[in-house]
Amino acid sequence: MQKSNVSRSKRKILSFSDLFFLSFGGQAPFISLLTFGTVIIAMVGTEGAFAMLVATFVVFFNGLVIYYLSQKFKRGGGYYIYALYSLTSRLGFNTGWNYLLYSLSYGGTLLAGGAYVLYTILSPFLPYLPQWFYALVASSLASGLVIAGVRASAKYAMIMSLIEMIALILLSILFLYDSKWNFYNPVPTRISPLLLEAVVFGLGIPTGYGSVAPLGEEAESRDIGKAAIAVLLFGGLLATFFFYSLGALGFTGNLVEYLLSRFGLIGLPFLSFIAFNDATLGGVSYILANSRTLEAMAKDAFFPAFLAKLRGGKPIFAEIFSSVIFVGILVALAYFIGLYGEFIILGALAGLNNLFVHLSANISLIRISSKRSKRNIDKIIVSILATLISLFVFFYSLPTFEKYIVYVFFGWIILGFLYAEGLEIFKASSNE
Numbered sequence: 001m002q003k004s005n006v007s008r009s010k011r012k013i014l015s016f017s018d019l020f021f022l023s024f025g026g027q028a029p030f031i032s033l034l035t036f037g038t039v040i041i042a043m044v045g046t047e048g049a050f051a052m053l054v055a056t057f058v059v060f061f062n063g064l065v066i067y068y069l070s071q072k073f074k075r076g077g078g079y080y081i082y083a084l085y086s087l088t089s090r091l092g093f094n095t096g097w098n099y100l101l102y103s104l105s106y107g108g109t110l111l112a113g114g115a116y117v118l119y120t121i122l123s124p125f126l127p128y129l130p131q132w133f134y135a136l137v138a139s140s141l142a143s144g145l146v147i148a149g150v151r152a153s154a155k156y157a158m159i160m161s162l163i164e165m166i167a168l169i170l171l172s173i174l175f176l177y178d179s180k181w182n183f184y185n186p187v188p189t190r191i192s193p194l195l196l197e198a199v200v201f202g203l204g205i206p207t208g209y210g211s212v213a214p215l216g217e218e219a220e221s222r223d224i225g226k227a228a229i230a231v232l233l234f235g236g237l238l239a240t241f242f243f244y245s246l247g248a249l250g251f252t253g254n255l256v257e258y259l260l261s262r263f264g265l266i267g268l269p270f271l272s273f274i275a276f277n278d279a280t281l282g283g284v285s286y287i288l289a290n291s292r293t294l295e296a297m298a299k300d301a302f303f304p305a306f307l308a309k310l311r312g313g314k315p316i317f318a319e320i321f322s323s324v325i326f327v328g329i330l331v332a333l334a335y336f337i338g339l340y341g342e343f344i345i346l347g348a349l350a351g352l353n354n355l356f357v358h359l360s361a362n363i364s365l366i367r368i369s370s371k372r373s374k375r376n377i378d379k380i381i382v383s384i385l386a387t388l389i390s391l392f393v394f395f396y397s398l399p400t401f402e403k404y405i406v407y408v409f410f411g412w413i414i415l416g417f418l419y420a421e422g423l424e425i426f427k428a429s430s431n432e
Helices: 016-027 029-072 079-086 089-122 131-148 150-178 193-202 221-249 255-299 316-372 377-400 403-431
Strands: none
Touching: 016 029, 016 150, 016 221, 016 255, 029 089, 029 150, 029 193, 029 221, 029 255, 029 316, 029 377, 079 089, 079 255, 079 316, 089 131, 089 255, 089 316, 089 403, 131 150, 131 255, 131 316, 150 221, 150 255, 193 377, 255 316, 316 377, 316 403
16 A cells, blocks of 8 residues: 655644643543542542552553654654554554544543433433433534534633533542541552552543544644643543542542532532533544544545545545444444443443554554664653553453453454455556
């Protein structure tokens, strides 16, 4: 496959702050804290803050890899472009192929999680509304914002992310107040297997930077790298503070139920708004990322050329295609297995594909940096550490997934291999 010679686009309209808030929206911190946080607190209690701090440190290495790689490549497409130009054409395709599933599953997880929280809160008052309706509303709103334009998406992300940041900080302070300012030491005396498992769950919270990596056509590459680092540190430390305040309460139950009992009917509109807003933010970030990866791969003739066409300075056909896939799959899964089952399946697929694309990025940085190893010793060390961490998490967590999740993950990789081979054969036949 030949790589595109398309000149750099003139669509640079996203600033550092736009990228920061889009990436923060990709974290969907409120939903992530309600879901992953419930599991972490149930596992390790007051050590949850320490587990989150360790998880942030681990994610920091993968974020550094994206920081370095984003400075070297100006084309949009993120992980796909990094592998395409650093490794081989086939590995570039496989990385992009898996990123499409990653962005769909991770963005879908956030949308499903938000829709599930909203359903849990509102179903006693609106019992006639089916679960798939909540999935339809959340995914349709996110898709509509994306199609309205990346600037509209960025403005929405900025306003709503600020509201969410303030809400999480105020909730954390309120929990400390309820505990009568019970400050404590969250660092354990020994590292237990259960603590390591809690760290694995914590890895999913500060990883929203993966949603801005493919936006190289709309933003300066140096801003993408800076936003990635800034967001993962801010989001990870905010989550650490949140877990610390819960530990001060000695809380180990379901966070949604606790918030409902703590605030009652007065808090219902607020919690509903935050949950729905969070789901929409996450959906917007990953639909954007999905469409930009599709656009980049279409430019290189891996997908139909119409997906790379621009209307009004944006890849409208790639955006519509990604939006239709998001809405269709989310609504279908919610209809057949419910929002909770959908959240579990997509969350597991997101975790596995996240590790796959980051391993590809880590190896890409090793390959690039090794050409001038003496000048790039820091990059080589970072990428090797990030690779070892990702491999550890992958092999540690793989046995914990249901078999059908693993089958879907590896089946998707095999399907991508067959698609690439078929495309190669078709092109060769056409040339003959």
